[in-house]
Amino acid sequence: MNKAAAPLPPEGGPMTAPRPGESQLDSSEMILNMGPQHPSTHGVLRVVLKLDGERVVDAECVIGYLHRGVEKIGEHRTYMQFNPYVDRMDYVSAVSNGLGYCEAVEKLQGVVAPARAQVVRVLLAELNRISSHIVWLGTHALDIGAMTPVFYSFREREEILKIFEKYCGARLTTHAFRIGGLQWDLYDDFEADVRRFCRNFPARVDEYETLLTENRIWRQRTVGVGKLDAATCKALGVTGPVLRAAGVAWDLRKTQPYSGYENFSFEIPVGENGDTFDRYRVRLQEMRQSCRIIAQAVDALPGGPILAKIPKVFKPPVGEVYHSIEAPKGELGFYIVSDGGLQPYRLRVRPPSFVNLQALRGMVRGALVADVVAIIGSIDIVLGEVDR
Amino acid sequence: MAETTPNPRPVPAVPPMADTPWDDPLTAALREQFGSHILACRHYREQKLLNVDRRSVGDVQRFLFRHGFDYLVDVTAVHWPKRALPFDLVWILYAYADNQRLRLLAGFPEGEEVPSATPFWPGANWLEREVFDMFGIRFAGHPDLRRILLPEDWTGHPLRKEYSILQQDQAWVQLHLGIERGQ
Numbered sequence: 001m002n003k004a005a006a007p008l009p010p011e012g013g014p015m016t017a018p019r020p021g022e023s024q025l026d027s028s029e030m031i032l033n034m035g036p037q038h039p040s041t042h043g044v045l046r047v048v049l050k051l052d053g054e055r056v057v058d059a060e061c062v063i064g065y066l067h068r069g070v071e072k073i074g075e076h077r078t079y080m081q082f083n084p085y086v087d088r089m090d091y092v093s094a095v096s097n098g099l100g101y102c103e104a105v106e107k108l109q110g111v112v113a114p115a116r117a118q119v120v121r122v123l124l125a126e127l128n129r130i131s132s133h134i135v136w137l138g139t140h141a142l143d144i145g146a147m148t149p150v151f152y153s154f155r156e157r158e159e160i161l162k163i164f165e166k167y168c169g170a171r172l173t174t175h176a177f178r179i180g181g182l183q184w185d186l187y188d189d190f191e192a193d194v195r196r197f198c199r200n201f202p203a204r205v206d207e208y209e210t211l212l213t214e215n216r217i218w219r220q221r222t223v224g225v226g227k228l229d230a231a232t233c234k235a236l237g238v239t240g241p242v243l244r245a246a247g248v249a250w251d252l253r254k255t256q257p258y259s260g261y262e263n264f265s266f267e268i269p270v271g272e273n274g275d276t277f278d279r280y281r282v283r284l285q286e287m288r289q290s291c292r293i294i295a296q297a298v299d300a301l302p303g304g305p306i307l308a309k310i311p312k313v314f315k316p317p318v319g320e321v322y323h324s325i326e327a328p329k330g331e332l333g334f335y336i337v338s339d340g341g342l343q344p345y346r347l348r349v350r351p352p353s354f355v356n357l358q359a360l361r362g363m364v365r366g367a368l369v370a371d372v373v374a375i376i377g378s379i380d381i382v383l384g385e386v387d388r
Numbered sequence: 389m390a391e392t393t394p395n396p397r398p399v400p401a402v403p404p405m406a407d408t409p410w411d412d413p414l415t416a417a418l419r420e421q422f423g424s425h426i427l428a429c430r431h432y433r434e435q436k437l438l439n440v441d442r443r444s445v446g447d448v449q450r451f452l453f454r455h456g457f458d459y460l461v462d463v464t465a466v467h468w469p470k471r472a473l474p475f476d477l478v479w480i481l482y483a484y485a486d487n488q489r490l491r492l493l494a495g496f497p498e499g500e501e502v503p504s505a506t507p508f509w510p511g512a513n514w515l516e517r518e519v520f521d522m523f524g525i526r527f528a529g530h531p532d533l534r535r536i537l538l539p540e541d542w543t544g545h546p547l548r549k550e551y552s553i554l555q556q557d558q559a560w561v562q563l564h565l566g567i568e569r570g571q
Contacts, residue, residue, distance in 0.1 A: 012506060012513040012531040064537035071522070072546050076553050107433055234458050234484065237511030248484075255487050319405045321433050322480055322491060324461070335478065337466055340403065350462040350480070358514050387537060 015050055015060045029057055032369075036065050040143040040373045043383030047360070049372065056364045056372060061357055066387035074347030079105050079179060079314055082347065087173040089349060090385040092135050095128035095164070096327040098177045103258055104323035104334035105179045106308075108316040116304045117181035118260040123194070123297040124167070124176055125259075126290040130201070131160045132328035133283045133290075137208060140280070140377035144221050149211050156197075156204050163193050179314070181307035191298055198295045205287055212280070222276040226363040226375035229274050236362075237355045240330025241286065242379060245271035245278035252326035259325075263300070264293045276378040283380075315342055322350075329353050329380055349388055353381040407432040414455065421451060435491065442473070442494045446503035449479070449492070453508040457481040457490065460509035463516055465523050469549050473497050475525055479505060501528040522547035539564070 035046040044065035050058040070089060074082050086101040087094035099121055106113060113121070134157040138150030161171040166187050168176045176182075212218045228238070230246040243250060251268045253261040269285030271278030318340045324333035330352025337346040356379050364372050407430040415429040418438070425441040425448075440448050461480040468474050473495030481490045496502055504527040505512035516527045517536040524545035527533055534540065542557050561570045 012510060014532045014534075064535075064539070067537040069546060072551075072553060110433070235510050237460055237509065237515075250484065256489075317406060318403050319407075319432050320437075320491075322435060322462075322489075331461065333462060333480070335462065335464060335480070346464075346466045348462070348464045350464075354514065354518075355511060358511060 015048065015058045028052060034369075034372065036062075040376065042139060042376065042381055043386075045357075045376070045381070045383055045386070047372065047376070049364075049369065051369065054368050056367050056369065059361050059364045059372070061360055063354075063357070063383070063386050066383045068388065070388040071347055071349060074344055076343060078342050079316070079344065082344070083178065084173070084175045086349075087175055088384060089351065089388055090132075090327065090329060090332070090353065090382045091172060092382050093128050093132040093328045094172060094174045095124050095176050096132075096325065096332065098175065099125050099259065100323065100325040100327065100332045101334055102177045102179050103325065104321060104336055105316065107323050108319060108321045108336055108338055109179075109310070109314075110317070111180060111308045111310065113181040113259070113308055114305045115260070115302045117177075117306045117308075119297050119301055120182055120186065120306070121177060121259050122261060122264065123294055124164070124174075126293045126297070127160050127163065127194075127197075129290045129328045130287050130294075131157050133287050134160075136283060136328075136377075136380045137280075140374075140380075141212065141218075143373045143377045144218070146212065146215075146218060149208055152204070152211070153208055156201060159193075159197050159200075163190070163197070166190070166193070178307065180310040181305070183307070185306055186301075191301070194294060194298045198291055198298070201291045202288060205284060205291075209284060213284075219277065221370075221374055222280060222378070224273070225276045225367065225371045226378060227273060227275045228359055228363055232359070232362065233274070236359050238330070238359050240326070240328070240352055240356065240380075241279055241282045242274075242330070242356055242359070244269065245282045246274035247272055252324060252331060256324070258323075264296050266290075266293050276374050279378045279380075313342070315340060324350065327352055329382065329385065330356055332385075351385040351388060353379075353383075353385040354387075357381050357386055405430075405432055407437070410436055417455075418448070418451065422448060436489065437491045437493060439493045442477075442496050442500075442502075445477075445492075445494045449503070449505055449508055452481055452490070452492070456483040456485050457488075458484055458509075460505060460511055460515070461489070463505060463512055463519055465519050465525055465547075467523060467547065467549050471495070475523065477502055477519075477525070496525070501526045503527070504529040506530055521545070524548065 030051045032049045032051055034049055036044040046062040048060045049056055070085055086097045090097050134153040138153045141149040164174050165171050168174050228246055230248045233243045233246045249268050249270045266289045269282045271282050316338045320337040322335045324331045332352055333350030335348040336344050339345040363375050410429040410431045419426050422444050425444040427439040430437045459482040461482050464478050466476040475496045477494050477496055479492040502525055516530055519525055520533055521535040521537050542560055544551055544557055556570045
């Protein structure tokens with residue numbers, strides 16, 4: 001059998017058919033379907049793999065299984081009515097989604113949330129970042145075969161979800177923020193709960209590191225796997241921890257601060273090699289930095305109003321705005337066009353998971369099937385955001 | 389092109405955006421290079437908007453790419469059915485070195501192909517596929533233009549304004565799901 005590699009398609013082109021002269025049955029390459037129902041694809045993602053034995057020659061992602069038409073719905077709801085829909089996109093980090101959307105609409109209207117609302121928003125968004133990274137850590141480790149971290153890390157996530165539930169009534173799809181600020185002020189034990197969390201959490205992150213970082217099996221499965229260098233990241237538009245693991249110290253909380261992030265001191269963890277292991281380390285460090293921000297925020301809570309003056313009949317002026325935040329997955333942006341009416345004329349969500357998933361194809365070429373699982377996990381996608 | 393046939397129930401015109409002019413060395417260089425094809429350089433809510441004539445879109449993209457805009461944040465479209473150029477294509481660009489963001493807009497008529505941004509920013513691949521899927525706008529030079537979110541054999545492009553919120557491709561639903569209608 002001819003073992004020479006088939007020519008790759010032009011960059012971005014469709015996966016090639018079997019080589020000329022070879023039928024599908026004679027070809028040494030096999031097309032294997034991974035998903036959409038698969039425990040390791042983190043949702044309804046279908047990856048069509050073209051394999052030569054165990055090695056991946058090419059891969060194609062087929063998405064859209066969770067497409068709900070959120071952008072079309074946005075054109076038929078008022079700005080306030082659309083707020084809960086935003087939680088359901090990246091359902092693991094609903095608070096961040098809400099922050100991005102509320103800030104985008106506030107920018108369109110030309111109002112700024114009051115200081116107390118901004119600090120609470122930062123606090124809850126960082127709690128959400130930790131919670132999202134915990135889900136990522138648990139499921140990523142589970143895919144690779146390490147079954148212990150998920151139980152330990154979900155214990156901390158339980159504490160965070162209890163805080164969310166006490167604050168806004170929901171654990172996952174929180175609808176925590178309103179256009180102009182917050183609806184409710186903090187409950188009585190909030191500061192005590194958050195302080196207790198901040199006291200305990202750094203030691204817990206050390207526990208997760210003990211389980212994985214120096215673990216020989218973990219390192220063999222992740223070091224050197226799925227390398228993505230900085231130039232490719234920038235060319236593809238990849239953002240978030242994947243970009244930072246490739247060595248680019250770029251974080252919207254620092255380059256384009258929003259909601260008062262410029263008042264908090266924290267570092268941006270950066271990797272070197274852009275492989276799966278670096279992405280793991282970057283996210284672990286981000287959890288520590290988030291804990292640091294939360295500790296500062298709870299000490300710096302100002303008094304004052306929690307909701308800016310928003311007209312009862314909310315009609316932003318004619319215009320368009322693009323506002324983006326550093327969501328746990330990357331740059332989450334909202335492009336909203338207003339024609340002066342009650343409902344947005346166009347509401348576009350720039351989803352970080354969708355853009356980051358484009359990088360999968362380049363990362364898995366030449367890798368083993370087992371590596372595909374590790375790489376998908378390390379990008380950290382949520383299909384609700386990829387498909388909307 | 390003249391206006392389309394007048395609507396029997398006159399729709400109030402959308403008032404213009406309250407923007408302010410944007411002048412800096414970049415806009416000066418753009419105007420010098422492209423002249424009257426640069427239709428407007430504006431600020432709105434401290435964001436930079438650049439409206440260009442559609443015939444220069446590819447060249448403007450190349451110019452901006454060479455001037456440091458190495459990150460294509462998003463490609464999307466807005467459908468204005470009453471306008472002479474009903475599709476507003478929007479490219480959101482960012483320059484890592486300058487920490488500068490810019491929105492490039494160009495109006496396109498129905499049926500005309502838009503130059504693909506994939507030669508400069510490979511990340512435009514999926515973003516343009518989604519614009520094609522949702523609006524039916526084709527991109528010239530795209531390596532693999534087909535639907536991405538909706539099934540391959542779906543008919544219709546949902547984000548167009550004439551596609552109602554309750555509409556579905558009934559034929560697809562009946563064939564693939566075996567039910568009368570999806571609603």
